[in-house]
Amino acid sequence: MSTPGFAPLSDRAPGSDTRLAPRARLRTDAPVLSLNGDWDFRLHPADPADRDTDGRPDFATPGADLTGWASIPVPAHWVLTEATERYSRPIYTNIQYPFPLDPPHVPDANPTGDYRRMFTVPAEFVAGDTRVRLRFDGVESRADVWLNGHPVGWFTGSRLTTEFDVTDLLVEGDNLLAVRVHQWSAASYLEDQDQWWLPGIFRDVTLLARPAAGLDNVTVIGDLDPASGHGELRVDAVGSFPITVRIPELGVEETWAGPADVAPIAVGPVDAWTSETPRLYDVQVAAPGEIATLRTGFRRVEIVGDRFLVNGRPLTFRGVNRHETHPDLGRVFDEAHVRRDLELMKRHNVNALRTSHQPPHWRTLELCDELGLWVVLECDLETHGFWEVDWRDNPADDPQWREALLDRISRTVERDVNHPSIVLWSLGNESGTGRNLAEMAAWVHDRDPSRPVHYEGDYDGSYTDVYSRMYPTLEEISSICGEQTMAVHEIGPAAGARQRSRPFVMCEYAHAMGNGPGSLADYEEAIDTFDRSHGGFIWEWRDHGLRTHTPDGTEFFAYGGDFGEVVHDGIFIMDGLVLSDDTPSPALAELAAVWAPVRFALDGDRLTVTNRRGFRALDDLTVGWTLESDGRTVDSGELVLPDVAPGTSVTLPLPAGALAVESGERFLTFTAASTEDESWASAGHVVARQQFPVAGSRVPVPSRRSAAGSFADAEFDRAGSLVSWRGLPVAGPLVELWRAPTENDRLDGQGSYETAYPGLTHGRGDESTPASADRWRERGLHRLTHRTLSVERSGDAVVRRVRTMAANAAVGVDSILTWTRRDDGLHLRAVVVPFGTWDCTWPRLGLRFDLPASLAAEPVSWFGTGPDESYADSASAAVVGRFTAGLDELTVRYARPQESGHRPGLRELDWGPLHLATVPLQGHRPGFSLSRWTPQELSVAGHHHELPDSDRVVLMVDHAQHGLGSRACGPDVLPRYALWPQATDLEIVLR
Ligand code: GAL
Numbered sequence: 001m002s003t004p005g006f007a008p009l010s011d012r013a014p015g016s017d018t019r020l021a022p023r024a025r026l027r028t029d030a031p032v033l034s035l036n037g038d039w040d041f042r043l044h045p046a047d048p049a050d051r052d053t054d055g056r057p058d059f060a061t062p063g064a065d066l067t068g069w070a071s072i073p074v075p076a077h078w079v080l081t082e083a084t085e086r087y088s089r090p091i092y093t094n095i096q097y098p099f100p101l102d103p104p105h106v107p108d109a110n111p112t113g114d115y116r117r118m119f120t121v122p123a124e125f126v127a128g129d130t131r132v133r134l135r136f137d138g139v140e141s142r143a144d145v146w147l148n149g150h151p152v153g154w155f156t157g158s159r160l161t162t163e164f165d166v167t168d169l170l171v172e173g174d175n176l177l178a179v180r181v182h183q184w185s186a187a188s189y190l191e192d193q194d195q196w197w198l199p200g201i202f203r204d205v206t207l208l209a210r211p212a213a214g215l216d217n218v219t220v221i222g223d224l225d226p227a228s229g230h231g232e233l234r235v236d237a238v239g240s241f242p243i244t245v246r247i248p249e250l251g252v253e254e255t256w257a258g259p260a261d262v263a264p265i266a267v268g269p270v271d272a273w274t275s276e277t278p279r280l281y282d283v284q285v286a287a288p289g290e291i292a293t294l295r296t297g298f299r300r301v302e303i304v305g306d307r308f309l310v311n312g313r314p315l316t317f318r319g320v321n322r323h324e325t326h327p328d329l330g331r332v333f334d335e336a337h338v339r340r341d342l343e344l345m346k347r348h349n350v351n352a353l354r355t356s357h358q359p360p361h362w363r364t365l366e367l368c369d370e371l372g373l374w375v376v377l378e379c380d381l382e383t384h385g386f387w388e389v390d391w392r393d394n395p396a397d398d399p400q401w402r403e404a405l406l407d408r409i410s411r412t413v414e415r416d417v418n419h420p421s422i423v424l425w426s427l428g429n430e431s432g433t434g435r436n437l438a439e440m441a442a443w444v445h446d447r448d449p450s451r452p453v454h455y456e457g458d459y460d461g462s463y464t465d466v467y468s469r470m471y472p473t474l475e476e477i478s479s480i481c482g483e484q485t486m487a488v489h490e491i492g493p494a495a496g497a498r499q500r501s502r503p504f505v506m507c508e509y510a511h512a513m514g515n516g517p518g519s520l521a522d523y524e525e526a527i528d529t530f531d532r533s534h535g536g537f538i539w540e541w542r543d544h545g546l547r548t549h550t551p552d553g554t555e556f557f558a559y560g561g562d563f564g565e566v567v568h569d570g571i572f573i574m575d576g577l578v579l580s581d582d583t584p585s586p587a588l589a590e591l592a593a594v595w596a597p598v599r600f601a602l603d604g605d606r607l608t609v610t611n612r613r614g615f616r617a618l619d620d621l622t623v624g625w626t627l628e629s630d631g632r633t634v635d636s637g638e639l640v641l642p643d644v645a646p647g648t649s650v651t652l653p654l655p656a657g658a659l660a661v662e663s664g665e666r667f668l669t670f671t672a673a674s675t676e677d678e679s680w681a682s683a684g685h686v687v688a689r690q691q692f693p694v695a696g697s698r699v700p701v702p703s704r705r706s707a708a709g710s711f712a713d714a715e716f717d718r719a720g721s722l723v724s725w726r727g728l729p730v731a732g733p734l735v736e737l738w739r740a741p742t743e744n745d746r747l748d749g750q751g752s753y754e755t756a757y758p759g760l761t762h763g764r765g766d767e768s769t770p771a772s773a774d775r776w777r778e779r780g781l782h783r784l785t786h787r788t789l790s791v792e793r794s795g796d797a798v799v800r801r802v803r804t805m806a807a808n809a810a811v812g813v814d815s816i817l818t819w820t821r822r823d824d825g826l827h828l829r830a831v832v833v834p835f836g837t838w839d840c841t842w843p844r845l846g847l848r849f850d851l852p853a854s855l856a857a858e859p860v861s862w863f864g865t866g867p868d869e870s871y872a873d874s875a876s877a878a879v880v881g882r883f884t885a886g887l888d889e890l891t892v893r894y895a896r897p898q899e900s901g902h903r904p905g906l907r908e909l910d911w912g913p914l915h916l917a918t919v920p921l922q923g924h925r926p927g928f929s930l931s932r933w934t935p936q937e938l939s940v941a942g943h944h945h946e947l948p949d950s951d952r953v954v955l956m957v958d959h960a961q962h963g964l965g966s967r968a969c970g971p972d973v974l975p976r977y978a979l980w981p982q983a984t985d986l987e988i989v990l991r
Contacts, residue, residue: 005054006151009105011186013404014156016154018153022161023238024218025416026294027294032208036205039115040115041072055151057180059114060116060178069116075202075205088199089563089564090197092569093192093197095192095430101385111184112183113181113200115180117176125170131167132209133210134207135161135208136155137361139162141183142156144180157411158358194382195357195544202331213240218236218418221233224270224311230268231250231267231298235264235265235285241258250281274372275374276351280296281298294418295370306500315534317535320541322360322541324364341542348588352535353375355378362416366419373421375421376425381408397437414447424454424466426455452465456507465502466504470509471508471539471971481531504534510523511966511968514895514968515899518744518973547581554945571743589877596690598688600692608651609641617646620676621674622675627666628666630664639652673687711819720799730850732847737842739844743896744965776843779806786802798819801817811834813834814835816830828847845960846961847958847986859911860910860911861910863907864903865905866881869902872976873964887953888932897938901929901931925986932947932954933948934954963979964977
């Protein structure tokens with residue numbers, strides 16, 4: 001609806017002309033008044049036609065009737081407030097728009113929130129020449145604002161800051177601020193990020209007193225000359241002169257009488273800011289009426305040829321994509337929660353984050369400066385839904401949207417320009433390409449030459465500075481960074497050559513959805529192999545699940561569809577390294593191992609220690625070793641490290657004790673641990689751990705001697721299946737090939753290695769090859785039937801032959817299950833042989849046993865790999881040792897029930913009265929998992945609370961499992977980690 005002063009919702013302009021020019025977020029001594037708190041609120045399901053001839057709705061005037069209004073906290077999303085059920089609900093979409101693609105229009109059914117609050121202006125705000133600004137840090141998606149009944153202006157740009165000068169509208173004493181927030185507006189077409197749509201005033205609202213003779217804006221960039229180690233402070237100040245700049249710690253004090261005096265300040269030798277050494281210096285910028293205090297760091301970002309350098313050294317991003325998401329608050333900032341997340345990143349060797357796909361709360365960046373994280377700061381822009389119509393009318397290329405896009409990038413850069421942690425500006429995400437993006441890039445190049453520009457969608461590299469890709473295969477990385485073996489993604493040879501001359505960065509890779517991703521170590525190896533490759537950012541940091549409840553009060557974390565959305569993208573929003581309830585997934589431990597800043601290599605009695613850091617020696621770490629025999633420590637010590645400069649190695653002799661001859665299976669484990677407290681971890685924090693088998697270990701051989709006597713303690717049924725062991729009901733085994741599909745098994749982001757493998761050169765979206773789980777299901781692997789072929793019993797053996805096949809299938813596996821009674825217990829040898837023409841991989845090859853639910857309360861102890869689950873392509877964090885856990889701690893509550901808990905290489909399992917050991921055959925031992933549900937039950941539940949009541953515990957003893965891969969949005973399991981149909985045998989002992 002069109003109203004004077006307030007453009008219609010379909011207006012492509014970013015806001016009214018009354019908005020002030022964007023500027024840096026500053027901490028100054030000028031007074032501020034927070035307008036956060038409880039506001040009056042009402043929600044209209046559609047844009048109400050209640051404005052008067054001046055465009056003013058009734059509630060904007062003092063004395064309006066507030067009957068029927070509720071109260072709402074600011075900041076909050078109205079769909080996530082306590083009264084959620086009374087209001088509209090969250091919507092999750094990835095690419096598609098939840099409204100018709102009819103730009104720039106939005107439907108009439110446009111949830112509209114009216115907000116209102118009174119506030120009293122402190123006297124200092126209305127004194128003398130003081131001016132007053134009203135600032136909004138984030139409102140989704142459009143706000144119209146009135147003060148004391150007078151129009152202030154309107155704005156869009158949900159995750160961007162807006163300021164108005166309201167001096168002339170304020171009155172002494174009580175004032176009325178009224179804001180109408182529309183969930184949808186033309187700007188919604190620019191905000192199609194893969195996240196929840198969460199309307200409301202979700203960041204701070206503040207009144208700022210602007211003293212006469214104050215500072216309107218201050219830009220401070222600390223440069224470092226890597227050759228001399230000397231710093232230079234580049235300050236740009238808009239305000240009243242004289243202006244004095246001070247860095248007390250460096251003895252710097254410089255006063256400028258007027259703008260003509262402003263010049264870079266040489267500050268002499270300084271400590272560099274890096275993610276490994278986040279050294280900050282306090283800087284004061286003082287005008288006669290206002291003092292700003294900043295914390296700056298000195299570093300130089302440069303692109304030299306195809307290298308991305310910081311302080312003259314190549315930078316490797318070991319980063320994560322980070323959305324702002326909180327299980328209860330959505331995108332509302334919770335400092336303690338954010339700090340915990342950033343500290344968790346640091347403790348897992350993450351050194352960078354991309355603010356996908358919008359600027360975060362400003363304070364997040366101060367935390368990155370302080371904790372040490374390189375930041376790719378991304379603008380609030382995504383128009384992915386236009387992909388559905390081949391980018392027709394895409395705002396990124398339509399001059400009608402030019403102003404809106406330039407407005408977005410200037411608000412992004414101006415707010416955060418002072419952060420030393422930011423090393424790349426990103427124009428946005430998945431918005432196709434076009435002239436408006438090119439103009440945004442040109443604007444950034446001009447405004448801030450100290451940092452390069454990133455945008456993945458600039459495929460041919462015509463306006464950005466690094467070659468960025470998402471989800472490339474390993475083959476593509478080699479071809480981009482090494483010898484060219486395939487065409488460059490979607491571009492011709494000339495543009496391809498340009499891109500191949502640039503630093504290469506993966507803005508997204510390794511899709512951490514559900515159990516996975518696999519192949520993190522393979523990607524790391526590729527990154528390490530090529531100088532041009534500067535690492536990348538895992539997709540993504542957290543699951544975005546929203547805490548909610550079933551009608552009977554069971555808590556769960558909602559994903560797309562759980563709020564009854566008309567269109568949605570289901571579980572694709574649950575693809576994080578950290579689960580919605582803040583639990584780190586095993587993938588995070590895997591990542592920490594793969595990204596460890598220290599690598600060990602053992603060659604006989606010599607240990608090579610490599611410093612994989614970019615900027616810091618290892619003098620803050622101590623290297624320890626532990627020798628274990630059969631999982632028990634027999635000796636340990638520390639090694640004295642000489643200086644190990646970044647990127648170099650040393651080789652040390654091992655102390656004699658480390659290799660002392662002992663009986664049993666021996667492992668040497670090396671750790672690197674911090675000697676001092678860091679702000680993100682206390683002393684003793686282990687940054688690297690690697691384990692090596694000790695050559696010459698003697699693995700105990702199980703008894704081959706038949707026991708006298710019989711099967712008195714084992715009971716079998718007529719079909720030769722075990723029914724009980726020493727009075728404990730144990731049913732099984734059943735041969736099982738099925739696992740509850742992981743998200744990577746279910747989806748088909750890229751082509752499959754199982755079939756023609758055609759999608760892999762182009763990286764994404766080849767749906768012609770079915771997802772693994774579909775293929776497995778077509779072949780009936782989830783519904784195997786068993787037919788006993790024969791049962792032979794003798795004095796010391798029970799031999800059962802079984803044929804396992806699916807309905808309507810002509811292929812299957814034959815197994816011979818032989819039970820024998822020996823000195824050390826009841827042995828089971830299982831020989832499994834496939835027959836027929838198999839044409840798919842197997843999810844697993846295992847034996848299932850059902851155990852009584854009464855065992856569930858007993859702690860589970862095992863000697864084998866741990867502490868977490870691991871799979872063929874995700875095993876860097878696993879070590880062999882002795883572990884104990886509760887039953888439910890053995891599996892991970894991924895957003896949707898799926899395969900979890902596989903721990904290969906089991907030696908012994910002790911669980912209540914059950915003692916099970918494995919026998920190595922050709923050096924291989926099976927793994928185990930324990931769950932209250934069968935793989936089939938886990939396969940069909942969308943959420944954990946949908947699982948049936950369980951009356952047993954399922955023990956799976958797996959010869960092997962298929963790898964994990966990353967195919968939910970990336971490459972399939974690599975052939976070397978795939979489980980191909982095979983004949984095999986395994987042996988276990990019940991003791
Ligand atoms: C990328 C996109 C992300 C996310 C991811 C899949 O294409 O940039 O926002 O959607 O795919 O989870």
